[in-house]
Amino acid sequence: MLHDLVLTAPLLILLFAALFTLVVDAFLPSSANRSFWGYFGAAASAASVLAAAGLWKFGGALEMHTTAFSHQLSMGPYSLFFIALTGICAMVTHLSSPKYMSEHGSGWGEYYALLHFAAFGMGAMVAAESLLTLFVGLEIMSMAIYVLVAIKRTSQASVEAGMKYFIMGSVASAFLLYGMAFLYGLSGSTGYLEISLALAKPGVNTLWLALAVLLTSAAFLFKVAAVPFHMWTPDAYEGAPTPITGLMSSAVKAAGFAALLKFLYACLGGPAMSSLHAQVPALFATIAVVTMTVGNLLALTQKSAKRTLAYSSIAHAGYLLLGCVAFVADPNLPGYQQPTGAVPFYLVGYAFASLAGFSALTVLGKGGEERTDEEQIIGLGRNYPFAGAVLALAMISLAGVPPTLGFFGKLQLARDVLGVEGGKYLPYIIILVLNSVVSAYYYLRITVWVYMRPEPKQTPEYIRETSLQWAMGIAAVGILLVGILPQRALQLGARGVASIRTPAALQSLRYELAKPGAQPVAQPVAQPVAQPLAKAAEAPAPVEAKPAAEN
Amino acid sequence: MSMELILFYVLGGGALAFAAAMLLPNVGRNPIHSALSLVGTLFCLAGLYALLSAHLLSALQIIVYAGAVMVLFTFVIMLLNLQPDEIQPVRLTTLKVAAGIIGLFVFGKLITAITLAAGGAQSVDLTPHSAAIGGATWEGGFNGYGTIREVGRMLYTTFLVPFELVSVLLLVAAVGAVVLAKRSLHYIDAPTPPPAKLNRLANKPEAAATHDDHGHH
Numbered sequence: 144m145l146h147d148l149v150l151t152a153p154l155l156i157l158l159f160a161a162l163f164t165l166v167v168d169a170f171l172p173s174s175a176n177r178s179f180w181g182y183f184g185a186a187a188s189a190a191s192v193l194a195a196a197g198l199w200k201f202g203g204a205l206e207m208h209t210t211a212f213s214h215q216l217s218m219g220p221y222s223l224f225f226i227a228l229t230g231i232c233a234m235v236t237h238l239s240s241p242k243y244m245s246e247h248g249s250g251w252g253e254y255y256a257l258l259h260f261a262a263f264g265m266g267a268m269v270a271a272e273s274l275l276t277l278f279v280g281l282e283i284m285s286m287a288i289y290v291l292v293a294i295k296r297t298s299q300a301s302v303e304a305g306m307k308y309f310i311m312g313s314v315a316s317a318f319l320l321y322g323m324a325f326l327y328g329l330s331g332s333t334g335y336l337e338i339s340l341a342l343a344k345p346g347v348n349t350l351w352l353a354l355a356v357l358l359t360s361a362a363f364l365f366k367v368a369a370v371p372f373h374m375w376t377p378d379a380y381e382g383a384p385t386p387i388t389g390l391m392s393s394a395v396k397a398a399g400f401a402a403l404l405k406f407l408y409a410c411l412g413g414p415a416m417s418s419l420h421a422q423v424p425a426l427f428a429t430i431a432v433v434t435m436t437v438g439n440l441l442a443l444t445q446k447s448a449k450r451t452l453a454y455s456s457i458a459h460a461g462y463l464l465l466g467c468v469a470f471v472a473d474p475n476l477p478g479y480q481q482p483t484g485a486v487p488f489y490l491v492g493y494a495f496a497s498l499a500g501f502s503a504l505t506v507l508g509k510g511g512e513e514r515t516d517e518e519q520i521i522g523l524g525r526n527y528p529f530a531g532a533v534l535a536l537a538m539i540s541l542a543g544v545p546p547t548l549g550f551f552g553k554l555q556l557a558r559d560v561l562g563v564e565g566g567k568y569l570p571y572i573i574i575l576v577l578n579s580v581v582s583a584y585y586y587l588r589i590t591v592w593v594y595m596r597p598e599p600k601q602t603p604e605y606i607r608e609t610s611l612q613w614a615m616g617i618a619a620v621g622i623l624l625v626g627i628l629p630q631r632a633l634q635l636g637a638r639g640v641a642s643i644r645t646p647a648a649l650q651s652l653r654y655e656l657a658k659p660g661a662q663p664v665a666q667p668v669a670q671p672v673a674q675p676l677a678k679a680a681e682a683p684a685p686v687e688a689k690p691a692a693e694n
Numbered sequence: 695m696s697m698e699l700i701l702f703y704v705l706g707g708g709a710l711a712f713a714a715a716m717l718l719p720n721v722g723r724n725p726i727h728s729a730l731s732l733v734g735t736l737f738c739l740a741g742l743y744a745l746l747s748a749h750l751l752s753a754l755q756i757i758v759y760a761g762a763v764m765v766l767f768t769f770v771i772m773l774l775n776l777q778p779d780e781i782q783p784v785r786l787t788t789l790k791v792a793a794g795i796i797g798l799f800v801f802g803k804l805i806t807a808i809t810l811a812a813g814g815a816q817s818v819d820l821t822p823h824s825a826a827i828g829g830a831t832w833e834g835g836f837n838g839y840g841t842i843r844e845v846g847r848m849l850y851t852t853f854l855v856p857f858e859l860v861s862v863l864l865l866v867a868a869v870g871a872v873v874l875a876k877r878s879l880h881y882i883d884a885p886t887p888p889p890a891k892l893n894r895l896a897n898k899p900e901a902a903a904t905h906d907d908h909g910h911h
Contacts, residue, residue, distance in 0.1 A: 215854070216855055287870065289870065
């Protein structure tokens with residue numbers, strides 16, 4: 144039990160921070176200034192990141208195995224990597240919020256509590272090792288984000304955005320549940336590993352498996368804003384408070400992709416999907432190029448910087464989806480390579496760049512107004528040099544200009560995908576390169592607004608606040624640091640990916656792929672995997688069928 | 695004919711009859727009648743669950759669906775107070791036809807799957823002492839399967855984390871609902887007053903707003 148609690152410490156810190164905020168805030172006088180919750184939230188998020196880093200560094204030395212609570216959560220390097228990333232995103236969001244939220248009349252204590260809850264849900268869904276935990280974690284994150292999007296209650300745009308996001312997100316959740324039900328029906332289990340082993344047996348109905356893969360993927364594609372499911376994105380991103388938009392395009396996207404990759408790789412990857420290996424990578428690659436092209440073309444036509452970045456986030460979802468192809472590739476083909484850390488690395492780069500971009504746009508939210516068009520951004524470089532520089536840096540990084548993070552990220556993605564099926568996806572990579580050339584236009588257009596336009600007569604007012612400057616600073620340092628030392632982040636990401644508990648990785652331990660003809664449910668699949676705690680009482684060990692008297 | 699089989703036919707027939715009554719035009723013209731028919735269907739389903747040894751599910755079906763959810767339905771129906779002439783006749787659209795076809799397809803597939811699972815056996819013995827379904831043996835069988843004790847044991851051991859996470863989810867939903875619906879709209883060091891047209895949303899004047907921080911008790 145203690146072991147489980149220590150392992151899940153990064154998540155528990157976030158949960159307790161949320162509860163603490165809720166309870167203490169209830170006893171504060173309603174006129175009190177709530178800005179300090181931003182600093183408290185940043186500190187709690189930082190503590191969670193530090194706990195994750197500590198587990199990463201010392202977990203091995205303490206000979207801790209990586210799953211907690213009857214294999215419902217795995218806190219291996221992969222989960223820790225993404226918990227740290229979403230924790231940093233939450234920290235920056237906390238810091239950029241206080242002044243903006245109180246200027247917009249929504250700086251309540253619950254706002255900060257919901258931020259913690261959202262980060263907690265992200266951690267749970269990334270760490271999930273079973274469909275149930277995945278779904279509940281996803282819902283915790285989504286619920287908190289729906290409310291945070293709509294929290295500017297006096298703004299029609301914000302409430303409308305929250306409503307749209309909520310309704311469409313609920314439909315996506317229904318898709319996910321439906322797909323999960325099919326997976327459960329096909330495998331008789333909810334654990335990733337058990338499903339993967341059950342699906343690897345011959346005789347799995349391909350039609351139902353395809354349906355399950357499509358339904359679950361559709362739900363994830365909605366969460367990461369990929370093209371057939373991207374309609375909510377521009378409105379939700381524009382209507383949401385700017386700090387929350389930053390959180391959505393960094394942490395929510397990272398958590399969505401992290402959970403999708405783990406799900407594809409650990410639950411459906413490898414032999415489990417052998418009957419679909421011809422179709423699924425091609426499907427993902429096609430969705431990827433359509434997503435990036437649509438996102439970029441629509442971004443070209445936007446006037447508001449916030450909306451431009453919303454479409455740019457669709458485009459980046461496309462780049463990342465192309466990276467997912469490496470995770471669903473057929474491992475039996477000659478020349479197969481394990482996926483490297485390209486997608487986690489790209490997510491780090493994208494998260495820092497969009498955090499920097501949106502926290503710089505937050506300074507425009509003075510006086511409860513929210514406009515991020517050309518007129519407001521012009522002169523930012525002269526009147527508020529720091530915010531202007533951060534915005535320009537973010538745009539350059541998003542555009543993927545060579546010395547920055549965005550460039551290395553795309554390079555790694557391309558390298559990963561080129562290895563699949565002997566370069567079959569080369570045309571898709573060429574489309575990716577063309578897309579990033581197109582995207583440079585609208586990113587650099589924003590940079591031009593910042594620096595190279597004649598200044599308007601009256602200087603617009605900006606939100607000038609210490610914590611917001613910290614937020615911009617942290618995001619900018621993140622871009623520069625990872626841009627200068629990409630190898631380190633790439634190694635961490637690769638170690639994370641290598642630690643996903645796939646059947647192939649675990650075959651040598653305790654599991655063995657079932658022999659053909661064995662009964663599905665008779666397998667001792669519910670047994671612990673690595674370094675089991677002696678928890679025989681907890682494990683749902685198969686009990687002998689005895690003539691039961693109870694009725 | 696065993697007692698169980700008789701009960702099965704009574705409950706199954708009842709469920710189908712109530713479901714049909716819910717949709718039939720002469721009953722369905724009054725929404726309250728439809729809602730009551732739905733309650734009947736839910737009760738029959740609860741009985742079927744009990745026959746399948748899913749005791750807890752059966753109790754939950756009555757408490758949650760026939761109890762809580764139906765009260766909510768009835769509440770909404772009465773709140774809307776629809777008159778019979780306001781109810782539009784059902785029109786067939788392409789989407790509805792497509793949905794129907796897909797529904798029929800899934801229904802057919804389910805029938806096939808159930809027939810296959812039964813392995814062509816003449817009858818499937820579902821009494822608790824049997825551990826055999828369609829030739830596949832299920833270790834552990836129906837030993838305590840579906841009882842409250844067994845479900846509780848699973849919830850607090852293997853599925854402890856999802857179970858606890860659901861309570862966090864409910865908390866988030868409650869906090870979110872309160873923030874969006876009940877939080878008074880007073881401004882925390884806001885430099886500008888709220889737009890005039892939105893003033894009606896604020897449930898108290900400025901002076902009283904300080905006491906209204908956490909909604910009505």
